[in-house]
Amino acid sequence: MHKLFEKIVDIAMYLILLVQMLYVFTGNVAHELLGMGLFVCLVIHCIQKRWWFRSLFSGSCTAKSVERKVFDVITILLFISIISLMFSSMGVSRTLFPWFDILGYVSLHRYLATAVLSLGAAHGMMHFVMRTQKKKRAIFIMIVAVGASLAIGLSLVPYLNRHAKKVEIHLTDAVYGEKTGWNGNNALIVYFTRVGNTDFAEDVDAVSGASLMVADGELVGSNELLAMMMSDITGLETRAITVTGKRYPSDYDDTVSVAGAEKREAARPDIEPLDISGYDDIILIYPLWWGDIPMPVATFFEQNDWTGKNVYLIASQGSSGFAASTETIKGLAVGANVTEVMSIYCEDIPDARQSLLEWVRKPKAE
Template identity: 60%
Template sequence: MKKKIGIVIDILMYGILLVQMLYVFLGNTAHEILGIAFFVCLVCHIIIKRSWFKTLLKKGKKPLPRRIFNWSTSLLMLSIIALMLSSLDVSRLLFPRIRIFGDAALHRYLATAVLALSVLHGGMRGYIHTKKKKRAAVLTAIGTAAAVAVGLYLVPYLNRHFKTVRIHYADAVEGEQVAWNGSKPLVVYFTRIGNTDFAPDVDAVSGASLLLADGELMGNTELLSDMIENAIDCDVRAITLTGKHYPSSYGDTVSAAGKELNSKARPEIEPIDISGYDSVILVYPIWWGTVPMPVATFLESNDFTGKNLYLIATQGSSGFVDSTKDIRSMAKGANVTELISIYCDDIPKARDEICRKLKKIAP
């Protein structure tokens, strides 16, 4: 009976973990409630398997598979404790006031570690008990690698592709003012929205990763630019295509952008004159590990000699990647400084961080 309950709890835990990784379809409320369910299952699992702790303390050299099992299980326990604590950092429903590490990205990485170590843990247990050792070893290795790929690549991809984030515009944009005593800076941003053939009806483009501010479609970089405009006295310009727009489907835009990058295309844009400014704050999304090609057109069609060029990137997991290096070679003569690269999910809460960065560079 105890064994059967143990198996049911194990299956439940793997199931919950996998479903939790599909946060983009699940939504926050279900994610938080399932997080608690996972914790309850974990406590039951530890009670049922408590004899394992005794084997840890037993002296004597253990065979390699047993040592891998013990190590992976100990690491798994630690990762789960850290994952539970980090979930407090991202909780909006059950624990909105408790913050432990103060880093939302950590939760994603810990979830990946827990998924991979769980697969390794289950696989090694199977390996120890089965006679078909070779098959168990191969399956464990493939399963662990697949779990890492799911956490690091598939989940961020699904987030970028399918997520619709709904926010209250004023809550995200309005707040503290930052003193900027030198000449007014120019904020230049590029976003997919406005440069894409979206139908005016948002439902027609469901399936794409979208930001709805008070029900209005907005680009992530546009929202960031609005935050800057609210915090300092500046001018703002959007990079706008004059020719062909990007397709409304996210996947097709990714392909079109990839082709532009490979052919070093410079799509035509409305001219933006930066000659009257000493400082330009460029807000752009990472596309294929660098700047979108319309941003390249903007950078190469202006004279940046002696100007400060501050970079704010948004991305679906990758940081600044090659964009800084590429911007340095495109904006000849500019003093280029990275300000911040923001994960797309964190954009609605990014205003305080942006203000901190602006204070550091404000004349």
């Protein structure tokens, strides 16, 4: 009975972690609550296996078999990864620990989760390897389990995030709130988004693809949402960079291919004229495409005279920070003072308002 309970706790931990990695389907609240469940299971597991902690420091090291030494190394690495994952979970938490702001990097959190899943598989399978006579078969199964765990964390989860994601938000929660004036010069918010430059199906439910957000039943671009937040905070006007003549394909992968070809050819897609001559400060909100600005944004830069302007950059991305975009913009906006403001991970966009508000409050260039 005792052994059965131990097994149930072990399997529950692995399953909870797997479900948690499907964040794209569970959403944030369930993800964080499951994390607490995992923590409880882990405490029970450590109490059940307290003999292992004692055995680590008792007995001579040379007396241990090779298998036992491998098991100990894997378990120590797993333990370190779990502790780090716990801290990073609190760092990225938005519901249970919003006040904890250490290790709040989503990519780090993902890598740690992958490490725990893979080391957890190795740790569980090592028990099997140590007990069985059919060592080769057990080691083979262990390698397959670790490989599958790595593939889930490094390929499947990012793939699902890119292809199966449709986030539903309410504008009242995400966009509207505390306001503060713009404490710089005469300013305009300019943004580019895939959504505004793509002919998606009328029916939101028929649309699938990455970085799609549905706000009160309407499809909204991530960068458009950031522009709306910024406008609500500052009271400034927003203008979209809109391509003319052609639209981007509604399929995500096709857009990635088209954008890749545009970047290779240094294309300058036609856009609706967007004159910024009456403004001193431009807050530019754009997605990273192929580690750089989308080519219609390059057209926008080349259409205008940037001498003496302040350009504030807010990028959104799936992992790349600002990548090459800042250097590209500095090269295009000749005579402008270009400042990186923040690069926002796409999943964090619905919650970005507070960070934008805090930045707006800071003093700006004259």
